[in-house]
Amino acid sequence: MRRQWLKVLGLERFSGLYLWAMFIVVFGVWTPSLFLTTGTLHTVASSQAAGAVLALAALLPLAAGSFDLSIGATANLSGIIATTLQTGHHWSVGPAIGAALAVSAAVGAVNGFIIVRLHVSSFIATLGMGTVVGAVLVMVSGDEQPGNPTSAAWTHLTDRLVLGFPIIVVYMLVIAAVLWWALQHTPAGRYIYAVGGNAEAARLSGVATDRWTWLCFIGSGLVAGAGGVLYTSFSGPSLTFGTGLLLPAFAAAFLGSTQIHPGKYNVWGTVLAVYVLATGVQGLQYITGVQWLNDMFDGVALIGAVAFAVWRQRSGGAHAQAAAPGEDAGADGAETDLGSSPAAAGAET
Amino acid sequence: MARWLKHIDTRGGNRGAAPVSGHHVAPGETALTVSGLSKSFPGTLALDNVSMEVAHGEIHALLGGNGSGKSTLIKCLSGFYRPDAGEIRVDGEQLQLGSAQSAHRLGCRFVHQDLGLIDDLSVCDNLYLGEGFPSVAGTVRSRRLAAAAREDLARVGLSDDLDPRELVGEIPAAAKSGVAIARALRPSHGRPIRLVVLDEPTATLPHDQVTELLAMVRAAAGSGVAVLYVTHRLEELVGFADACTVLRDGVRVATTSAAGLSHRDLVHLLVGSELDDVHLALQDLHPQSDATLEVIRVQAGVLRSASLTAHEGEILGIAGIAGSGREAVLPAIFGEIPRSGVVRVGNAELKPHRPRDALRARLAYLPADRKIHGGIMSLPAGENLMLPDAGKYWRRGRMQARLETEEVRSWFSQLDVRPADAWEQPLGEFSGGNQQKILFAKWLRFKPRVWLLDEPTQGVDIQAKAELHRQILKAAAGGMAVVVSSADNDELLALCHRIGVCRRGELVRTLATNSLTSAVLMREVLADAHTDGRLSGETAVA
Numbered sequence: 001m002r003r004q005w006l007k008v009l010g011l012e013r014f015s016g017l018y019l020w021a022m023f024i025v026v027f028g029v030w031t032p033s034l035f036l037t038t039g040t041l042h043t044v045a046s047s048q049a050a051g052a053v054l055a056l057a058a059l060l061p062l063a064a065g066s067f068d069l070s071i072g073a074t075a076n077l078s079g080i081i082a083t084t085l086q087t088g089h090h091w092s093v094g095p096a097i098g099a100a101l102a103v104s105a106a107v108g109a110v111n112g113f114i115i116v117r118l119h120v121s122s123f124i125a126t127l128g129m130g131t132v133v134g135a136v137l138v139m140v141s142g143d144e145q146p147g148n149p150t151s152a153a154w155t156h157l158t159d160r161l162v163l164g165f166p167i168i169v170v171y172m173l174v175i176a177a178v179l180w181w182a183l184q185h186t187p188a189g190r191y192i193y194a195v196g197g198n199a200e201a202a203r204l205s206g207v208a209t210d211r212w213t214w215l216c217f218i219g220s221g222l223v224a225g226a227g228g229v230l231y232t233s234f235s236g237p238s239l240t241f242g243t244g245l246l247l248p249a250f251a252a253a254f255l256g257s258t259q260i261h262p263g264k265y266n267v268w269g270t271v272l273a274v275y276v277l278a279t280g281v282q283g284l285q286y287i288t289g290v291q292w293l294n295d296m297f298d299g300v301a302l303i304g305a306v307a308f309a310v311w312r313q314r315s316g317g318a319h320a321q322a323a324a325p326g327e328d329a330g331a332d333g334a335e336t337d338l339g340s341s342p343a344a345a346g347a348e349t
Numbered sequence: 350m351a352r353w354l355k356h357i358d359t360r361g362g363n364r365g366a367a368p369v370s371g372h373h374v375a376p377g378e379t380a381l382t383v384s385g386l387s388k389s390f391p392g393t394l395a396l397d398n399v400s401m402e403v404a405h406g407e408i409h410a411l412l413g414g415n416g417s418g419k420s421t422l423i424k425c426l427s428g429f430y431r432p433d434a435g436e437i438r439v440d441g442e443q444l445q446l447g448s449a450q451s452a453h454r455l456g457c458r459f460v461h462q463d464l465g466l467i468d469d470l471s472v473c474d475n476l477y478l479g480e481g482f483p484s485v486a487g488t489v490r491s492r493r494l495a496a497a498a499r500e501d502l503a504r505v506g507l508s509d510d511l512d513p514r515e516l517v518g519e520i521p522a523a524a525k526s527g528v529a530i531a532r533a534l535r536p537s538h539g540r541p542i543r544l545v546v547l548d549e550p551t552a553t554l555p556h557d558q559v560t561e562l563l564a565m566v567r568a569a570a571g572s573g574v575a576v577l578y579v580t581h582r583l584e585e586l587v588g589f590a591d592a593c594t595v596l597r598d599g600v601r602v603a604t605t606s607a608a609g610l611s612h613r614d615l616v617h618l619l620v621g622s623e624l625d626d627v628h629l630a631l632q633d634l635h636p637q638s639d640a641t642l643e644v645i646r647v648q649a650g651v652l653r654s655a656s657l658t659a660h661e662g663e664i665l666g667i668a669g670i671a672g673s674g675r676e677a678v679l680p681a682i683f684g685e686i687p688r689s690g691v692v693r694v695g696n697a698e699l700k701p702h703r704p705r706d707a708l709r710a711r712l713a714y715l716p717a718d719r720k721i722h723g724g725i726m727s728l729p730a731g732e733n734l735m736l737p738d739a740g741k742y743w744r745r746g747r748m749q750a751r752l753e754t755e756e757v758r759s760w761f762s763q764l765d766v767r768p769a770d771a772w773e774q775p776l777g778e779f780s781g782g783n784q785q786k787i788l789f790a791k792w793l794r795f796k797p798r799v800w801l802l803d804e805p806t807q808g809v810d811i812q813a814k815a816e817l818h819r820q821i822l823k824a825a826a827g828g829m830a831v832v833v834s835s836a837d838n839d840e841l842l843a844l845c846h847r848i849g850v851c852r853r854g855e856l857v858r859t860l861a862t863n864s865l866t867s868a869v870l871m872r873e874v875l876a877d878a879h880t881d882g883r884l885s886g887e888t889a890v891a
Contacts, residue, residue, distance in 0.1 A: 186743060187748070190739040198724070198726070198727075201722055201723060202736070205737050206705050218772075265515070
């Protein structure tokens, strides 16, 4: 009975939208002069865009059943390379960004090599790689924060409005759309989700599991690099921003897997999750003015999202049983391969 | 903690005294009476006015396909479901519907497929884990424990064969089931056990150990307890069960005495004459002469050597008991596991351990374990079906959903998958038989030249089995070379033109099935077989 109501209201797929609307209404009523302004809209939209890109970088390997914990470090390295090349070596914007993205993709390729060829678990491989990339960051930067490039092309890269909207949000939406298309509308996406669902069964079905895993890590590095460039252009160069973006990225990807296509890591769910969290944080910050909200929110969201996904799966099993009563199916349904789902992936970590 | 400290003698000393039989009513008197039981779920009537009786000392088989209502019936007995109407009585006492405690108190016990034993603990520890150990001042009295365990094991005739101090993980599969049954039979708090429900106890048992398990169930019934025995394997009922009740679509279609009932009669009760018709079709197949699959001295793990050929339009069987190397034959040929030796499809030689190469040569493989290797349970059934050729409908930068749906729909109807329109549901939510049909469709769609099937009908009900067999025969008739590896000798005899026999890691010989009987094949499979000595020694001759 309750399930039916959930379905009617779309709560199973769109609970995030409801939560978002609730945040907006509550904070709008509470502090209308602060919260319900285009300023707030722009701040939230643009300050979270780079974070959303990072979440998408986390999403790609997750879809293939792997973790990439090096995305934060990769993004940071990418941002620093892009700025250092401009300020220290007088490169122009285009090549500097190109080089940054190439290095990021290379980091992803090395991740892929370690995981696919050396058979190291992705968790360990990228945890180690993140630290290595951190060391490379110090080598590249000499542990000194590079100055902000002053060229108009660099400052205008993210600091512009398109149709009254910050352009950085548009960049993010373009990256999201490309990933959505790749995961949802190409055979590649099918193969990637198959690898994530059950790598051995996928391999026996003729899916080139190693190749897709590798590609996901290269893609993840590339997207993380793009996120780093966007962040640096928007907020200025920093040697430490990467670590801070890692956890929120995973929180959003996990929370996203409970939205739009529940039980599946998906692009729009992830983007939605980023903005729901950001809106909540922003509103609460206006009301309370405390500094620890961000971390608290992200941590609670990560745990909450995974707990929710696990709960959904468990009750989902019972649901399947009730829907197919008396069938021996019931037992089978409840035994769905747990290792393959977002919930379990999160539960294992 | 308190349970563990409980002294055994505080429970009335009934364990020390006479065994269960003392508490039992004479065999023949009704132990379980189910009358007018109905249970509906949204959209379905799972049980429709079902009545049945089971007497003390009787082994009563409960048969039915997936969705026939037998699981629902059992769950009503155990108190997991609360029926909408009807009455359940145990020795005349009314069971409080929907109450697990009441079922337990009235002496109803349930042994599920997952036996609930802990492999790392000894037989005794497993027997007493839930009940509390005999102890003095918190110290377990191990001699007392062993004696009590022996007495429990005696109820299933296991006491002479099994040392209760052995680890459960190290005893044969049949003995494990025996331990679980023995544990279920032990009276608790002075109340006797009246009814034991065994839910497909042989489904996961190696074929050569079934006889031992059946003997244990017989011994249990001999002590006066009523046994309700649920199974898919009809062949084990003849000469074993006293009576059987057949359910179809929630309705009891027959209750009959099992004496004199043949395997064929049982099948007819369940599905009509379907399976016979399927197998008659085998006569019409005429294998071609050129070998499509050639396997020469393939070696992989326990498999020391296997050579075989399969021809266009031929169905080749592979028989062998657990540990004979049979399980490795198909994975090695396909490339799931590393191997040495030569595998040729047509004229092309395949590299070992390269599934993609095998598939490129149009050699397809259906793994034995559909949950772990066969399907991706979390993904939609349709996506599983399309996976080996997912790019077929990728046009103009998009997957053409309509065309895909059309093809999936047609496969669903060809193989009679149910529910027929649920291809967007995760594969894991389908019943075992339907999962297997979907995986069949996945490979039939791939149109292989050679199709390797490992345990193609394991754990599926009889209707699904008939459908799957029909598909195998149809594929072969269409010119495919099919290799079926199965622990079920009757399945091989019914399906195959020739049967290769694996023994002690070697594929020793290939027999034509036209003059082969079940008994001869059994002897071939078991000849010289490594016997466990303790339990399987007897069956080797049978």
